[in-house]
Amino acid sequence: MHNEVKKIEGDDIDENVLSVADLLKTIWQGRRTLLVITLLTVAAGLAGRMLFSEYKSEGFFQFGGTIPMVKKTADKDKDKEKEPSPGIKLADYKRYAAAFKSNERFTDFLVQHKLEQSPSTNALRRSFASREGISKWIDPVFPFTKLDAKELLEDPKDGNNNVIGLRISYDDKDPKVAQSIVGLLGRYTQDTIVYIIYSDILRFKHVEMTAKITALDNEIIENNERLAHFRRSGDDLKKIVTRYPDAAGQASRQVVSISDETARYLPPVTQLMTTEVLASEAMEKIHKARREQQQNILLREYYDKAKTLVDNTKSGEDILRGLEPVKTEVFKDKNMEDDTVKEVFNQITIDNQTAISLYLEKSRFIAGPSLPENLSLRLSVTVLFSLFIGLMLSFAVIFGRKSLQEN
Incomplete structure (x- = not known):
C-alpha cells in the first residue's frame, strides 16, 4: 500500500x-x-x-487679503480686535463658486473679452456644459486642513480657516494651451468674484444713500425743534433775570426746576447758561447732519452712475477700472475747494485704489501657470x-x- x-x-x-x-x-x-x-x-x-x-499645467492663485474688502473705521484699536482673517469665508466662497462654475457666466466673460472664437476656449466651454463642469480643475485651498487639526489636536475656527487661494490645473495636448487656460481660469474666477461683489454693492447703494439722507433730514428737523425750544427757554430766562436783577447774586432767591424724578433749585443765570450750551450743541448737531447729508447726496449721485456701469458690463475688472472715470464725471462741476466735497472725492479715490490693489494686483498667481514638459x-x-x-x-x-x- x-x-x-x-x-x-x-x-x-x-x-x-x-x-x-x-x-x-x-x-x-x-x-x-x-x-x-x-x-x-x-x-x-x-x-x-x-x-x-495630454500635458498638465498647474498654478496656485492666491487671494491678496480679506475679500470682500473691509472698510476700516477711525478707531484703530477696535480695528485690531475685529480685523477679519485674510481670504474668503467659506459661505461667501460657495456663493462665488456657484457663479464662476456656471456656463452662462463663462460665456458672458468670453463675450466681454472677445474670446468666444478661440479654439482652446471652445473645448473649455464644452467642459463647463458637462455634468462635472470645472470642479476637477479648480480646488479651494485652506490654511488649516483636517490633517493639521489631527496633528495639532484642535479644530479650526471658522474665522481662521477662510479660502486663501485656488489650485488650478488643466490638461491639453498642447502644453502652451494648457498653460494659457490655467491663466485664463485664474483671471476668470477672480473677475467673477469682483463682479459679484460690486454688482451687489453698487446696485443697493442708491437705496442705502437715499435712506441715510432721509434719516439725516429727520435728525435735522428734530434738532431744529430742540434749538427753537432752547431759544424760547433762553428768552424767558433773560426776562426773569431782567425782572429780578438782584436774584443773580442771592443764593436764597432761586427758581425751582422740577423734573419727573427730582427737584433742583438753580439760579436763573445758571439755567440761562445751561440753555445756551444746549442750544450750541443742537446747532453743532444740525451742522454735522447737514454736512453728512450733503456728502451722502454726492455719494448717491456717484453710485447711480456706477450702477449704470454695472448694467453695461459683465466684467468685474472693467467695473473696477471704470469707477475712476465715473468719479471724474461726477465731480467735474463740483467745488473742489469745499472740504465737504473734497473729503468725499478723496474717500472714493482711496476705496478705488485699495480695491484695484487688492483684487487686481495682490490677488494673483504666486506659482505657475507652469509650462509642462512631460505628458501626464x-x-x-x-x-x-x-x-x-x-x-x-x-x-x-x-x-x-x-x-x-x-x-
Missing part, C-alpha cells in the same frame, strides 16, 4: 513536470507570435500615449502596461491556436 502511494505521487510529479515543459515548449514554438504581438501592443500603447495623453502619462508606465497587455494577448493567441490544432 505504501509503495502504491509513492508511485501515485511520483506520477503526479511527472505530470506536473511534463505540463510545465509542455507550456514552455508551446511558448517557445510561438515565440515569433509572442514577439510580434508584444511589440505591436507596445507600439500601439506608445502611439496612443502620443495621440491621447509617464513613458515607463505606458511601456510596462503595454508590455503586460501584449504578453497576455500573445499567450491567448498561442494557446488558443494550439487548442484548435489539438481539437
Whole structure:
C-alpha cells in the first residue's frame, strides 16, 4: 500500500513536470507570435500615449487679503480686535463658486473679452456644459486642513480657516494651451468674484444713500425743534433775570426746576447758561447732519452712475477700472475747494485704489501657470502596461491556436 502511494505521487510529479515543459515548449514554438504581438501592443500603447495623453499645467492663485474688502473705521484699536482673517469665508466662497462654475457666466466673460472664437476656449466651454463642469480643475485651498487639526489636536475656527487661494490645473495636448487656460481660469474666477461683489454693492447703494439722507433730514428737523425750544427757554430766562436783577447774586432767591424724578433749585443765570450750551450743541448737531447729508447726496449721485456701469458690463475688472472715470464725471462741476466735497472725492479715490490693489494686483498667481514638459502619462508606465497587455494577448493567441490544432 505504501509503495502504491509513492508511485501515485511520483506520477503526479511527472505530470506536473511534463505540463510545465509542455507550456514552455508551446511558448517557445510561438515565440515569433509572442514577439510580434508584444511589440505591436507596445507600439500601439506608445502611439496612443502620443495621440491621447495630454500635458498638465498647474498654478496656485492666491487671494491678496480679506475679500470682500473691509472698510476700516477711525478707531484703530477696535480695528485690531475685529480685523477679519485674510481670504474668503467659506459661505461667501460657495456663493462665488456657484457663479464662476456656471456656463452662462463663462460665456458672458468670453463675450466681454472677445474670446468666444478661440479654439482652446471652445473645448473649455464644452467642459463647463458637462455634468462635472470645472470642479476637477479648480480646488479651494485652506490654511488649516483636517490633517493639521489631527496633528495639532484642535479644530479650526471658522474665522481662521477662510479660502486663501485656488489650485488650478488643466490638461491639453498642447502644453502652451494648457498653460494659457490655467491663466485664463485664474483671471476668470477672480473677475467673477469682483463682479459679484460690486454688482451687489453698487446696485443697493442708491437705496442705502437715499435712506441715510432721509434719516439725516429727520435728525435735522428734530434738532431744529430742540434749538427753537432752547431759544424760547433762553428768552424767558433773560426776562426773569431782567425782572429780578438782584436774584443773580442771592443764593436764597432761586427758581425751582422740577423734573419727573427730582427737584433742583438753580439760579436763573445758571439755567440761562445751561440753555445756551444746549442750544450750541443742537446747532453743532444740525451742522454735522447737514454736512453728512450733503456728502451722502454726492455719494448717491456717484453710485447711480456706477450702477449704470454695472448694467453695461459683465466684467468685474472693467467695473473696477471704470469707477475712476465715473468719479471724474461726477465731480467735474463740483467745488473742489469745499472740504465737504473734497473729503468725499478723496474717500472714493482711496476705496478705488485699495480695491484695484487688492483684487487686481495682490490677488494673483504666486506659482505657475507652469509650462509642462512631460505628458501626464509617464513613458515607463505606458511601456510596462503595454508590455503586460501584449504578453497576455500573445499567450491567448498561442494557446488558443494550439487548442484548435489539438481539437
